[in-house]
Amino acid sequence: MRRNIPSSASLLAFEAAARHGNFARAAEELSLTEGAISRQIARLESLLKCKLFDRTGSRVKLNPVGARYARHVGETLERLDRDTQYITGMPEGNRSLELAALPTFASRWLIPRLSSFRKQHPDITLNIAARIDPFILTGSGFDAAVHFDHPAWAGMRMDFLFKENLVPVCHPELLTDTNLSSQLNELPRIHRRQNPEAWYSYACESGIVLDNPAQGVRYDLHEMAIAAALAGDGVALVPWMYVEKDLSSGALAAPWPKSVVLSKSFCLVKPVETGINDAALQAFEQWLRAEITDSGQ
Incomplete structure (x- = not known):
């Protein structure tokens, strides 16, 4: 018609x-x-x-x-x-991928590693957009999404990538007490707005007494919580994978145990039907899995 x-x-x-x-x-x-x-x-x-x-x-x-x-x-x-x-602006013969990803994962983990992808696949342009919430992939303009497992992705192909585990981190200068459990209770707590029960769950799992787990400032993104911790504003409960470099350099300290309970499964979400970018998407997925393995996730 x-x-x-x-x-x-x-x-x-x-x-x-x-x-x-x-x-x-x-x-x-x-x-x-x-x-x-x-x-x-x-x-x-x-x-x-x-x-x-x-x-x-x-x-x-x-x-x-x-x-x-x-x-x-x-x-x-x-x-x-x-x-x-x-x-x-695309060079002739160039292929492109449109990827949706969680903002902090994109800025703190994925983008710093993309030079390796570009060297292996100079003919593929990878465009990344931030998406906090799951969405309908079909008709969105995206070829795939790197996101956490969620029922909203029903009807899509979800391939497991890694587990995201949280850990309390703070500026090293805040650690003035040898009693780390007591110090964690006294430090200002930094929350992620979408996970308001995280500190309560961490206290239950670790056995560390927190007088008021809900007390403290709230931010939308892990990126914001990490920035606040780097600024010395308190202790943030954030994914280990996002702060590995900060911990290695001494910019942040994590003397408390990682959480096992507080974790999310990350997946590569793809359409059920094949598309014109399948070869490029397959190349990206192979590279991504190799990077995840190399980083020990």
Whole structure:
């Protein structure tokens, strides 16, 4: 069936007029006459069989239908512009992968290792976007996601990668007491907002008494909690894999035991159906698993 899609000229004219709230300014931006803008919008309204602007004399204002359509058209044109610029900048013969990943995993573990991937696969461009929550992979524009195991991924292929275990860390200068259990109870606690019970669970598992496990500041990301710990603001319960370099360099200290109970399974989430980027995705997965093995995860 033939798609009922407006012309790009009509959409550009409408988007500019909606954004400016004025046909004259839209015409100036697009180097057209005001009459040309008006005709393009009239064609669009004819195609849609509804009015998009309320007209009072020479003045125009988006009506509710037009405002909603303008939002969707603006998002579509912006996405099309980004995709066009991206394709224009790709070397000939280059393949690309669109990967979604948890923000701290991407910035603290994955990206610092990508030079190795680029050396092995110089013809593959890996683009990474941060996603905190699971989402519907089909139709999202992503080829795969590195994320924690979750029922929301039902219907997708989930291949286990590693376990993420938490450990309390702090700036070494905060460790002034030889009684580490007592010190952990006294230090300000740093929480991750999405896991408010973590410190309580850690106290139960480790046997370390914490008078008020829920006390302390809360941040959305492990990256934020790590930054706070590096700044000496308190003790954060974060994944060991994200702070290995900081612990090795002495920037952070972890004198308390790792948690075994507080862990999540990370998976590579992929569509069930094969796609045009399967070979590139397979190359990335092989490299990723080798890096996980080498890092001892």
